[in-house]
Amino acid sequence: MVMEQAVDRRAFVKLVGLSAGGIALSGGAVVAGLVGRRRVGAQEANKVVLAYSDYPDVAIANLADLKDGEPVFFDYPQAGQRNMLVKLGQGRTAEEGVGPGSDVVAYSAFCAHMGAPLDTVYNHEHAVLGPCPLHFSTFDLAKSGILVMGKATQPLPQVVLAVDAAGAITATGMYGLIYGWPANLITLDGGN
Ligand code: FES
Structure with a gap:
């Protein structure tokens, strides 16, 4: 399942192999997308927003x-x-x-x-x-x-x-x- 949310460092583990090139600056926030990108709202400024899928345990x-x-x-x-x-x-x-x-x-x-x-x-x-x-x-x-x-x-x-x-x-x-x-x-x- 592909999802998007603001994440802290720990949640980076759920990042699905996004290369550095898959992360782009947008409106002062970092935005990345596995299946696309979206702009973050003002309330999300300066947070890292990632598209990710859950890894299995x-x-x-x-x-x-x-x-x-x-x-x-x-x-x-x-x-x-x-x-x-x-x-x-x-x-x-x-x-x-x-x-x-x-x-x-x-x-x-x-x-x-x-x-x-x-x-x-x-x-x-x-x-x-x-x-x-x-x-x-x-x-x-x-x-x-x-x-x-x-x-x-x-x-x-x-x-x-x-x-x-x-x-x-x-x-x-x-x-x-x-x-x-x-x-x-x-x-x-x-x-x-
Ligand atoms: S494949 Fe390991 S250093 Fe090149």
Whole structure:
């Protein structure tokens, strides 16, 4: 279901892979649209208004099953969109990290530059993903996937996680556009 509303930072997780080019200034407010744009009313001035679709909530693991530095791979939000869940450990605290130590994070396993697979290049000592086998991009997993080096110009898309009282880890959304998709929830054949 496509919706529009004013959002805070947290609600950005519901953004459907809108690229920076999909956001435009209009009357002093930022307006973006998945299926079109609308002008915001005076009462909405200076708020961010986005068109978005809801990501599914998908259970992916339990905290009790994670070991420091041992990645778990899962598809999200669609089949074929591969991601890596990992507990950084070593006393690190990660931005958007979950769990008692705020060190459990998940990211797309497709390089933000040209989509090369990053499945085998997790560096636990430095808590980075990379260097990418194609052009050496390396992403800091404790700092929202920001680029450390290489050719990518975007951070690595990060999966938004939630944890319940029983330790169940759920994927609830995604920051950023997964490489190769025009929008994270739109299938490549044009379906939705
Ligand atoms: S595809 Fe990863 S750096 Fe180019």
